[in-house]
Amino acid sequence: MNRSRGRGLQAYAVLYLLFLYAPILLLPIFAFNSGTIIAFPLQGVTTEWFAQMWGNATLRRALTNSLTIAVSASILATCLGVFAARASTRFTFPGRGGMTGFIMLPMVLPEIIVAMSLLVVLLGLGVQLSILTVILGHTLICMPYAIAILSTAFSSLDRSLEEAAYDLGESRWGAFRLVTLPLVMPGIISALLISFTISLDEFIIAFFLAGTEPTLPTYIFSQLRFPRAIPVIMALGTVLVVISVVLLAIGEYFRRRGNARIGGSPTGGLM
Amino acid sequence: MARAKLDAEARAGLSLIAPPFLYALLILAAPLLTILAYSFLTDGYLEVLRELTLDNYLQVLTDPIVRVVMMRSLIVAGVVTLATVLLAFPVAYYVSFMVRPEKKAMWLFLITIPFWTSYLIRVFLWKVILGYNGVVNSSLTGLGIIDEPLTFILYNVNSIVITLAHAYAPFAILPIFVALEKIDRSLLEAGRDLGESRAMTFWRVTLPLAMPGVIAAVLIVFIPTIGDYVTPEVIGGGKIPMIANLIQVQMLALDNRPLGSALAVTTMLIVAVVSLIFLALNRRFLRVRQ
Numbered sequence: 383m384n385r386s387r388g389r390g391l392q393a394y395a396v397l398y399l400l401f402l403y404a405p406i407l408l409l410p411i412f413a414f415n416s417g418t419i420i421a422f423p424l425q426g427v428t429t430e431w432f433a434q435m436w437g438n439a440t441l442r443r444a445l446t447n448s449l450t451i452a453v454s455a456s457i458l459a460t461c462l463g464v465f466a467a468r469a470s471t472r473f474t475f476p477g478r479g480g481m482t483g484f485i486m487l488p489m490v491l492p493e494i495i496v497a498m499s500l501l502v503v504l505l506g507l508g509v510q511l512s513i514l515t516v517i518l519g520h521t522l523i524c525m526p527y528a529i530a531i532l533s534t535a536f537s538s539l540d541r542s543l544e545e546a547a548y549d550l551g552e553s554r555w556g557a558f559r560l561v562t563l564p565l566v567m568p569g570i571i572s573a574l575l576i577s578f579t580i581s582l583d584e585f586i587i588a589f590f591l592a593g594t595e596p597t598l599p600t601y602i603f604s605q606l607r608f609p610r611a612i613p614v615i616m617a618l619g620t621v622l623v624v625i626s627v628v629l630l631a632i633g634e635y636f637r638r639r640g641n642a643r644i645g646g647s648p649t650g651g652l653m
Numbered sequence: 654m655a656r657a658k659l660d661a662e663a664r665a666g667l668s669l670i671a672p673p674f675l676y677a678l679l680i681l682a683a684p685l686l687t688i689l690a691y692s693f694l695t696d697g698y699l700e701v702l703r704e705l706t707l708d709n710y711l712q713v714l715t716d717p718i719v720r721v722v723m724m725r726s727l728i729v730a731g732v733v734t735l736a737t738v739l740l741a742f743p744v745a746y747y748v749s750f751m752v753r754p755e756k757k758a759m760w761l762f763l764i765t766i767p768f769w770t771s772y773l774i775r776v777f778l779w780k781v782i783l784g785y786n787g788v789v790n791s792s793l794t795g796l797g798i799i800d801e802p803l804t805f806i807l808y809n810v811n812s813i814v815i816t817l818a819h820a821y822a823p824f825a826i827l828p829i830f831v832a833l834e835k836i837d838r839s840l841l842e843a844g845r846d847l848g849e850s851r852a853m854t855f856w857r858v859t860l861p862l863a864m865p866g867v868i869a870a871v872l873i874v875f876i877p878t879i880g881d882y883v884t885p886e887v888i889g890g891g892k893i894p895m896i897a898n899l900i901q902v903q904m905l906a907l908d909n910r911p912l913g914s915a916l917a918v919t920t921m922l923i924v925a926v927v928s929l930i931f932l933a934l935n936r937r938f939l940r941v942r943q
């Protein structure tokens with residue numbers, strides 16, 4: 383059909399991708415640039431910033447905190463998500479739409495409002511701010527994303543498989559563990575990875591609810607004011623981008639494998 | 654019998670959804686109700702007095718600073734939403750209609766990756782790109798296209814708009830893509846067979862059918878941008894606050910929780926009203942479809 387129109391659109395789409403990737407492509411350039419000022423022209427190649435990053439004690443503490451938070455929040459969010467996804471795809475009950483909608487609310491609520499209201503309550507109750515309070519907040523905001531992925535996994539499940547297990551004498555729990563769980567496992571792994579990535583990158587809630595504990599994003603934020611610290615931040619950013627991309631690629635792989643296993647299309651879900 | 658079965662199913666469903674629902678009640682609903690209550694109370698020194706008042710809302714409505722910041726947030730969010738959706742539509746269209754089916758997933762994956770990388774660093778990099786000695790200005794002066802660095806992109810509302818439009822681009826593409834994918838291709842052929850031009854087919858068939866996706870994209874971009882905290886802080890250096898920055902300042906720096914709560918509640922109301930308007934529009938489009 384109309385070739386020229388297709389080509390024009392393709393050129394536009396490629397330019398758009400370039401615009402999307404512009405900042406990320408600059409990241410490694412400045413991370414390996416030996417100049418201390420983040421501007422062109424470039425000076426020379428160095429790995430010093432990565433070495434400095436490795437030797438930074440606060441940064442290590444921030445990394446440990448971030449990993450602790452991300453692992454805990456992603457496991458909690460996915461577990462709670464399994465309950466919600468299973469309930470909303472398998473059963474009809476009064477208030478299903480309302481309750482599910484409410485659980486999904488953090489997806490469309492400005493994060494500053496979630497963070498501020500939770501902070502006010504925690505301070506009012508006299509709760510000590512720590513990484514524990516961040517985990518509480520991150521679980522809340524990761525849960526809707528986990529549910530979105532898990533619902534796709536659960537809803538494309540063939541109910542007769544479970545019924546077959548009942549007929550063969552399995553208990554409710556036995557059927558879930560032996561039939562349902564293996565089939566939705568790719569969805570669960572995908573939900574874990576997405577939640578982990580969201581939590582690792584989340585700034586607002588960590589900034590307000592962590593007290594004096596640093597996380598990677600709040601550490602980055604605190605360093606952006608100091609021009610001398612920027613090259614190290616660029617190195618850190620490069621590492622984080624690589625980690626995120628790897629995790630997402632693994633998540634995407636599992637999601638597609640899961641879809642293939644239950645005969646779904648390769649697209650759909652969160653992507 | 655049927656009744657008992659339904660009840661058993663309802664019970665099973667309710668007990669399953671209880672843990673996540675209770676969690677959301679505890680961590681989300683209780684805090685939201687708390688700030689709703691705070692917004693009607695009086696601010697005392699270092700404490701919140703239990704005297705009911707509407708003064709906080711009066712102040713939100715009349716204070717000139719609040720009005721400036723509120724208008725700025727609305728305008729920025731509006732412009733960002735318009736720009737993002739207009740720029741995203743052709744990309745979604747290209748991926749849905751022109752890309753071969755087996756390559757679609759890869760395109761979507763490529764589009765979403767930048768969204769998952771550190772938001773803070775991306776925002777900061779835009780500051781680097783747009784800054785006085787930034788990538789844009791140093792390249793343009795280097796190439797001899799301009800003599801003086803461009804100033805209209807420096808640390809101001811324009812740079813906030815560009816940064817936010819970049820940050821939320823994938824949010825706009827995905828819902829539009831999903832809507833376009835759902836369009837029955839034979840409808841387009843029918844339009845062409847009945848003698849419509851390509852442009853008219855797009856205008857009268859494709860666009861109306863894609864409208865639910867466009868409206869979803871509008872909402873999904875507008876809501877987080879109006880509440881964005883990081884971009885005004887990093888790009889504007891705290892000098893061009895948006896509503897989220899104002900809420901934070903009132904809640905923490907000035908320790909005026911009632912006023913901060915009233916601002917937060919007002920923001921949620923604005924978001925809710927905008928959402929309802931667009932959802933009503935969506936309903937109209939859906940009716941036209943049937």
